[in-house]
Amino acid sequence: MKIVDVCAFYSPRGGGVRTYVEQKLKIGPQLGHEIVIVAPGDEDSVIERGPGARIVFLRSPRFPLDRKYWYFNEAERLHAVLDAEAPDFVEATSPWRSASLVADWPGAAPRSLVMHADPLSAYAYRWFGPIFSRETIDRQFSMFWEHLRRNSRRFDHVVCANADLARRLRDGGVANTATIAMGVEPGCFSPDLRDAGLRARLLQACELPETATLLLAVGRLAPEKRWPMVVDAVNAASRDTPIGLVMLGEGREQRMILRHISGNPHIRLLSPERDRRRFARILASADALVHGCEAETFCMVAAEARASGVPVVVPDAGGALDHAQDGAGFSYTACDPASAAQAIRAAAISRPRPATTARTMDEHFEDLFATYAATAAVPRQAA
Known part of the structure; x- marks a missing residue:
């Protein structure tokens, strides 16, 4: 398959998303897939990462709250890149505006929303948790919940890396949730x-x-x-x-x-x-x-x-x-x-030294791409 990841929070300067992306670019081609990362950046450019792996940067504004990141601001340009790439499967890896941009793309390819962030826990619950219950906070942030629920119905999968997040999203009415745990870089940690x-x-x-x-x-x-x-x-x-x-x-x-x-x-x-x-x-x-x-x-x-x-x-x-x-x-x-x-x-x-049984990213991507392949095998019409 050709998989295009619309990755709004990729930064060359590091972070968990960058680590994940680098491993996807390495492991995806090894599993027989072509991986294209579409990310916002200072300039339009393409970085080749070897056969079947590249990053396409779209010139975009810096994110005002953290200048290490950028954000997609032109739906037409992003959609034009997706049209040109003609992917078999599309991922949105941020639940914010880019998820809506990917959902709005009129192409026929199936798509997933990968939850690399838990905004309610990272922001709303952290800010207001000492004062209000989670139920009260959820009601006050109903617009974001509705944003998630609405977009989830337009994606084939909402992928979570842990069962607790998938359960909370499912309980909140988010459709098509799936738990596919991540893992560590194989052969690196011991x-x-x-x-x-x-x-x-x-x-x-x-x-x-x-x-x-x-x-x-x-x-x-x-x-x-x-x-x-x-x-x-x-x-x-x-x-x-x-x-x-x-x-x-x-x-x-x-x-x-x-x-x-x-x-x-x-x-x-x-x-x-x-x-x-x-x-x-x-x-x-x-x-x-x-x-x-x-x-x-x-x-x-x-x-x-x-x-x-x-x-x-x-x-x-x-x-x-x-x-x-x-x-x-x-x-x-x-x-x-x-x-x-x-x-x-x-x-x-x-000072215990625990057993080192750990799932690898190879196993994660094998499961993730198998899920995508099964979805892509079902015929669908363009939006």
């Missing part, structure tokens, strides 16, 4: 990459001895990631036992997070490690991964930690929780720094 020397150097950067616990935190420096809460939890837990926290990330909240760290020598905020092999060694060398976001649709870094034999400390809501199951980590009450501190203490004391 407990065999644990490096005692690297671990010692990271703890030394935190001004701590090798006997201390090394925590790792990875992700965009954005409000929904709740890094200040993670910092508070680590500070509280470290009153009982020496703990160093190395954070890898960048984003618009960097200055605020540095102020929150407030010069604590045991917490270091470093730039993201873009070399995947080196990152895999860093991850395997940690004693635990700590994460703060309850709005993850999958939480790739937690899956990578599990594949590295590293326990996770994650909230009890969202996709990250899946990776703490079967003794692979510790969960805490979402948004609660005291509960997170308790879970961090438990991880620091026990």
Whole structure:
């Protein structure tokens, strides 16, 4: 099949969507499919990624709330690209305006909406959850729910990476939901990459001895990631036992997070490690991964930690929780720094090395593309 992914939140500077896209461009052709990513950017351009894989950029405005991203602003130009590509299957990988643009395209190809984001958890529930119940918040955000319900009826599938998100969408009247879990990059992550020397150097950067616990935190420096809460939890837990926290990330909240760290020598905020092999060694060398976001649709870094034999400390809501199951980590009450501190203490004391059974992205794409092929085999008319 020729699969076109209309990917509104692809950024060459990183993020979970970029990691997913890069693996799709690699694995898709290996499975016999042609993969075309259509993404907004500063200029019209095409980047070839080898046989059967390329990225088509459409000149678009920068996203005002995060200048690392762009947004599609011309339906006609996007539809013209889809017409020219003549795909067998089309994906929209953002639930916002681009989903409506793909739904409005009059072509005959079947299409899916892939939920790489959980906007209600990331924004509405986070903003108003301390005051109102979710039922009240859902009523106040009924326009967004209706947007999802309306578009879901125009897509063959609404693909979720975890069953909890699919259930919430289904309970909210979103049609055609399907759960197809993601996975980790095959052959990249392993407990065999644990490096005692690297671990010692990271703890030394935190001004701590090798006997201390090394925590790792990875992700965009954005409000929904709740890094200040993670910092508070680590500070509280470290009153009982020496703990160093190395954070890898960048984003618009960097200055605020540095102020929150407030010069604590045991917490270091470093730039993201873009070399995947080196990152895999860093991850395997940690004693635990700590994460703060309850709005993850999958939480790739937690899956990578599990594949590295590293326990996770994650909230009890969202996709990250899946990776703490079967003794692979510790969960805490979402948004609660005291509960997170308790879970961090438990991880620091026990330091388990969980089993490394982990689903791979090969398995994810095999299941995803098989679902698409079965849908494409059913004749349909253009809109």
